[in-house]
Amino acid sequence: MAIRLMLVDDHAVVRSGLRMLLESQADLEIVGEAGTATEALAALSELHPDVVLMDIGLPDISGIEAAREMRRIRPETAIVALTIHEDEEYFFKMLDAGAVGYVPKRAAPEELVSAIRAAAGGEVFLHPSLAKLLVKDYLGQESTGKTARALDGLTQREHQVLSLLAEGASNPEIAERLKISPKTVGRHRENIMRKLNLHSRTELVKYAIRKGIIQA
Numbered sequence: 001m002a003i004r005l006m007l008v009d010d011h012a013v014v015r016s017g018l019r020m021l022l023e024s025q026a027d028l029e030i031v032g033e034a035g036t037a038t039e040a041l042a043a044l045s046e047l048h049p050d051v052v053l054m055d056i057g058l059p060d061i062s063g064i065e066a067a068r069e070m071r072r073i074r075p076e077t078a079i080v081a082l083t084i085h086e087d088e089e090y091f092f093k094m095l096d097a098g099a100v101g102y103v104p105k106r107a108a109p110e111e112l113v114s115a116i117r118a119a120a121g122g123e124v125f126l127h128p129s130l131a132k133l134l135v136k137d138y139l140g141q142e143s144t145g146k147t148a149r150a151l152d153g154l155t156q157r158e159h160q161v162l163s164l165l166a167e168g169a170s171n172p173e174i175a176e177r178l179k180i181s182p183k184t185v186g187r188h189r190e191n192i193m194r195k196l197n198l199h200s201r202t203e204l205v206k207y208a209i210r211k212g213i214i215q216a
Contacts (some may be wrong), residue, residue: 001076002029003120006049008040008066009082010059020055021109028085028116035059036068043128044074050120053112054081071098078119082112096200100124107203124205153195161188166188166208 005028006013015033022028022187032047034040037058042050052070056063066081081094091102091166101115107127118125154162155179164174171189175182198204 003116004029004031004048004050005030005116006034006040006043006047006052008034008037008052008054008063009060010035010055010057010068014055015181022113022116025113026206028113037061037063037069040066041073044070046076049077051078051080051116053080053082053116056081056094067094067097067099072090078122079133080115080125090116096198097170103127108185122173126205139152158192158195161185162192162208165192165204166191 005020005022007018007030009015009018012035015035015157019030019143023030025097031049033045034043040052040054054066058066063081063083063209067081070077070079078101079097079099080103081099082103083090083094085091094102101119103112103115103143104127111127115127117127136193160178161174164177169177170199171182171185174180193199193204193215196207198207203215
């Protein structure tokens with residue numbers, strides 16, 4: 001089944017170029033476009049995209065606010081930011097708003113396609129230049145002792161789920177590998193976040209990097 005994709009960018013030429021690039025991929029289907037956040041939010045419930053590829057600099061409201069609202073309206077839709085901004089401020093705000101991918105517009109086409117596929121599969125995709133910011137931020141917090149957490153308190157099953165989440169596996173994939181139901185995976189995930197005092201996917205990835213569960 002093809003990945004249902006919605007493009008959100010205020011430049012029609014950019015959207016046209018993205019459409020030409022992405023429609024050449026057999027597993028991607030463009031189900032809609034929007035030039036503003038308002039248009040995108042209105043179309044979200046109607047189009048049911050698996051992934052929204054969205055610029056941060058939109059003319060009505062910012063992509064950061066739009067991402068936060070999209071996550072509220074339709075949490076099952078993954079959001080990938082495609083932007084000219086590569087500074088810490090936009091990067092962390094977009095991740096905190098719920099984006100699972102962050103790709104600069106200068107990235108290679110294959111990197112963008114990989115980001116979309118990763119997002120659709122429940123994974124996190126960060127361009128290497130931006131992943132470095134994540135590591136730098138976490139190392140800074142580590143030096144001040146703000147992120148001192150241990151794996152103590154997790155059950156053996158929660159350890160397994162945490163490891164697979166950190167590798168980018170989706171809930172259904174984890175369920176299949178561990179021979180449990182997706183709902184049970186969801187409960188384990190909630191327990192992990194609560195026990196480790198994590199509040200977002202971003203914090204989970206940071207935690208996994210710091211603990212050496214995954215490498216950035």
